Amino acid sequence: MGMLVDGHWVDADSTIVDGRFVRPDSVFCEDIGDVAERLRAQPGRYWLIASSSCPWSHRTLLVRALKRLESAVPVQIAGGERTQGYAVAGGAPWAVPGLALRIRHLHELYRLSAPRYTGRATMPVLWDSHACKIVSNESARIIRALDAADTGAASAFxxxxxxxxxxxxxxxxxxxxxxxxxxxxxxxxxxxxxxxxxxxxxxxxxxxxxxxxxxxxxxxxxxxxxxxxxxxxxxxxxxxxxxxxxxxxxxxxxxxxxxxxxxxxxxxxxxxxxxxxxxxxxxxxxxxxxxxxxxxxxxxxxxxxxxxxxxxxxxxxxxxxxxxxxxxxxxxxxxxxxxxxx
CATH class of the missing domain: 1.20.1050.10 (Glutathione S-transferase Yfyf (Class Pi); Chain A, domain 2)
Structure with missing residues (x-):
């Protein structure tokens, strides 16, 4: 699939170790409690970039739908030929929310957040359009934030x-x-x-x-x-x-x-x-x-x-x-x- 090394795309991958698949850790881990609070207060600030094929992305899409957060959390579905990993919009240029900039590949979003990032550019990604950075690429943390986004009222489930x-x-x-x-x-x-x-x-x-x-x-x-x-x-x-x-x-x-x-x-x-x-x-x-x-x-x-x-x-x-x-x-x-x- 390829990966970034010091912010540069390479076609090599490092997920096979001694014949075994080893899943890399996620690295963008902003405090989810803070994210959930801002999700409540500032609908539209956070964008979810997800893949229809990826099961980890699918988790986030499910919780977004169950909690009826479609209008509060816009989504961009990535897909298309993976010439450099995931294409953000089927290979077409995509306007990055919060920036006067267009990108084609998910790894460019990673590089915007961490210019010398080394690792795979995985999904899902929660993008902060105000701070212009990835706040999480860990589905477990993202779904916790989405679940907490509407629980300010005791009547929310x-x-x-x-x-x-x-x-x-x-x-x-x-x-x-x-x-x-x-x-x-x-x-x-x-x-x-x-x-x-x-x-x-x-x-x-x-x-x-x-x-x-x-x-x-x-x-x-x-x-x-x-x-x-x-x-x-x-x-x-x-x-x-x-x-x-x-x-x-x-x-x-x-x-x-x-x-x-x-x-x-x-x-x-x-x-x-x-x-x-x-x-x-x-x-x-x-x-x-x-x-x-x-x-x-x-x-x-x-x-x-x-x-x-x-x-x-x-x-x-x-x-x-x-x-x-x-x-x-x-x-x-x-x-x-x-x-x-x-």
Whole structure:
């Protein structure tokens, strides 16, 4: 994919170490509490630059939609040929918010923020159009800021209720290692043992999730939390991408009855389907991962009816937690909430 070295683009990459894929750390980490406060006070200040194919970008688009922040946080979808990494606007010049400047590639935004930056130019990116810099390229921090952006009122719902925060953080970490990054470790492995280790992790994690969801509507019971929406992008991509392209071939998502129904439940939530561009997802992997797919052949779409009835209502109505700590029922199709529990 290429990277920046001292602010200069090079076509080399440093993500494979001893035959294993190693994901680099994110480096732009401004205090998210400050960002959330400014998001509330200054709608339009922060721009989200995201990719339709990238699961980490997808998390941010999901939370933006669920929290109805579309007007407060403008989005720029990056895509197109990756001649120098991600093109910001399909290869056309893009006017950088806050600057009288046009760029074509995401790495130029990184260089504007840190002229001697060394590392990959990854997405998502949260861009501050007042300070004219990247404030975060870490999806976990960005979704926390988006979640907190409307929680000034006690009646607003939150995806990270304080009572569950430690459990959410623990499960997030487990899924990051065991599934979200493991599918990439399987796909990009250059040693058989590295591949087998990663695949074992992927399916052991999916098996645990299947058991967990056999008796609960969401990962933490009746309420939906950040962890559900961190998991969803990987589930959306599993059969279309990870099963074949990344050689995670032991089972498909649709072979897990509880996990597959759970994924369709999340898909049915208001605004979620609009965040999914399956054509862009397939093109983003098959066409641009030429090391894995040298001829750029895009595999056929798997047969799967995401709009089929999921039947998860049998576990009770969907619920969310309010910033006040109370829980309320929510209609996933409209995001209309009921009265708080007494």
């Amino acid at each position: 939150t995806l990270t209720p304080p009572a569950f925060r430690d459990q959410i953080d623990a499960l997030n970490a487990e899924l990051q290692v065991g599934l979200f990054n493991a599918v990439y470790r399987a796909g990009f492995a250059q040693r058989q043992d590295a591949y087998e280790e990663a695949v074992e992790s992927v399916f052991a994690t999916l098996d645990r999730l299947e058991r967990r969801l056999a008796n609960a509507r969401y990962l933490f019971g009746p309420i939906t939390t950040e962890t559900d929406w961190r998991l969803f992008p990987t589930l959306v991509r599993f059969d279309a991408i990870y099963h074949g392209h990344f050689k995670c071939t032991r089972r498909r998502l649709i072979d897990y009855p509880h996990l597959w129904a759970y994924a369709r439940d999340l898909y049915s939530w208001c605004g979620v389907a609009a965040t999914i561009d399956l054509d862009a997802i397939r093109e983003g992997y098959y066409r641009h991962d030429r090391n894995l797919n040298p001829f750029g052949i895009i595999a056929a779409v798997p047969d799967a009816d995401w709009s089929a009835a999921h039947g998860r209502e049998r576990f009770g109505p969907a619920r969310v937690a309010l910033a006040s700590g109370q829980e309320v029922e929510i209609d996933p199709l409209t995001l209309q909430r009921g009265e708080p529990d007494r």
